Amino acid sequence: MLFDRPTDDILYEALLKRDAAYEGFAWVCVTTTRIFCRLTCPARKPKRENCVFQESIAACLEAGFRPCLRCRPMLRYKGNDATVTALLEALEREPERRWRESDLLAMGLDLSTVRRAFKRQFGMSFLEIARLRRVGLAAETLTGGAPVIEAQLDAGFESGSGFRAAITQLIGSAPRHLRGKGLLRADWIETPIGPMMAIADEHALHLLEFADRPALPNEIRRIRERTGCGIVMGRTPMTDQIERELTRYFDGHDDGFETRIAGHGTPFERMVWSELRRIPTGGIRSYTEQAKAIGRPGSVRAVACANGANQIAIVIPCHRVIGADGGLTGYGGGLWRKRWLLEHERRMAAGQRTAEAAE
Template sequence: MLFNRPTDDTLYDALLKRDAAYEGFAWVCVTTTRIFCRLTCPARKPKRENCIFEESIAACLEAGYRPCLRCRPMLRYKDNDPTVTSLLEALECEPERRWRESDLLAMGLDLSTVRRAFKRQFGMSFLEIARLRRVGLAAETLAEGAPVIEAQLDAGFESGSGFRAAITQLIGSAPRHLRGKGLLKADWIETPIGPMMAIADDHALHLLEFADRPALPTEIRRIRERTGCGIVLGRAAPIDLVEQELKRYFDGDRAAFDVRIAGHGTPFERAVWEALRQISPGTVQSYGILAAAMGRPGSVRAVGRANGANQIAIVIPCHRVIGADGGLTGYGGGLWRKRWLLEHERRMAAGRGRVEAAE
């Protein structure tokens, strides 16, 4: 167990048994409640298909999950630092608060001591954790069908530019620090259901995600690491093209996309993403049907993971995949957007059918 990550089935079995042997090696994220717990949490156990297992608390937070109030996974550590405990308790009392260094100083805390304590325990600073909690709250607000501006305010951002700047600052170094390195361009694209960030080189699109997706910071860092390129604000031809194609899509004129997509992911993930693009607009498929169509009927869970790893929203239509029971499953952009996109495509398909019948 020290060298190989236990399988998800093993971790789920540990969750059912509340096996303390796995404490600290993994945490369970429950997709239906957007909560993450310790494996020994005494709460009622979620269904297997609603569980995602992460190896760190940072990964749970970056994916937009909030800590369970019953097992309190961020507080229940042996010999926990009292400074860490007091700050996390303060954060849970005011998760929507926009914490600043001045707040910590006002509490009589030493900034470097706090930073070291949180980095040692969680791999990120207290202010980073507080920020992820606010972004997670914004995602929950959007999932409930609230307007983007309401989610923005709930997250503590006073302006739209500040909301976007929160993501923009994650892009990387200033151009003067990137001399001699390859560069990717990043820019915003407005849509009727919220702004999206697009990242591309001169030839292909690397990312297209909604600006308030909790996992967006992780995806940006992953692109930087995989490509070895810096990212700067600017426009590349694929961004211009996908913006035009998105406009036609949202106008109801065309659901197909011709923009070239960069070859990220494993061969299996790329095969899943290509299969997603074969699902006709206005229709949906379950993970099981998608796996069978690929000739991999025993790989339903792997197909689900690949679906979740997609970082080209709408163009690679992972929103067209639903649960085996016909219910909506998780969507990085929020279930309210998934519902909106499916209804939009249903209307597009119905409109085309009426035109063809008239002809």
């Protein structure tokens, strides 16, 4: 956090009261509908446990949420730029469209004017917003249990290579001024439930995420900022090691993971992640149980936030934490993957028990 903001409890109260005084401090993302709204939205209010508060519209989009059609959070209450309004309305009519600069030129728009207007209001260009909307649609498709290829096509990518190229393009090549300094290397690892991106240096793994995770571009930028390193496509011994361990895992062998993990995160987050790795294969916990396990029973929400901040999927098994009512709750890789991983690990644990009984 770069600055203090109202707590989530205060923001939820503001949402219930439609308190305009908090307008612009945060937006509410509703996990059950995958929609984000203004705090003054007139729609029926969601339950507290289904609300995630983000500090910017960009963060809502990067997390895979789509704007509410009632409160229209991407439009300002007063004085909205007519070009911005027209393009946002066009985007809502065709969220799956692959918008290009040629489309804007065909509409008689000046590219630099459009870019400045969107950067000023959202901190990103119209084309970047359109891409995030497509990726968000893909995430919804996957959450519904659809095959990866279907989500790929829904997001406007005609091939697996194109789908991953959207992330690869973000990485680019190392800036010249970083030559001679440390570099991180990113590469793809194929798995039965979709490709994953691994970012590592010679000594540790910095990121392991599914390629279609909506927040992946933001996580890559955050790693670059935290480490001060450039990121280039390529492999390190750590990449090869985690690929071997993932292959064993998906083949049903409960060998654990030995790949060294870089020390990102706050001390509290690292404590939560360390405890996650103590949950045995085939086991599950609620967020409340996880908070008790680290000796912080009153920090259930903070534990949930730390789970969401985990960027080493599977190895740090945040998928093993579920809601108090037994529901799967959120998972950045998609609920269908969470369900798949838990069932896969249940079978692994059952097979291990059978093998031990036969000895």
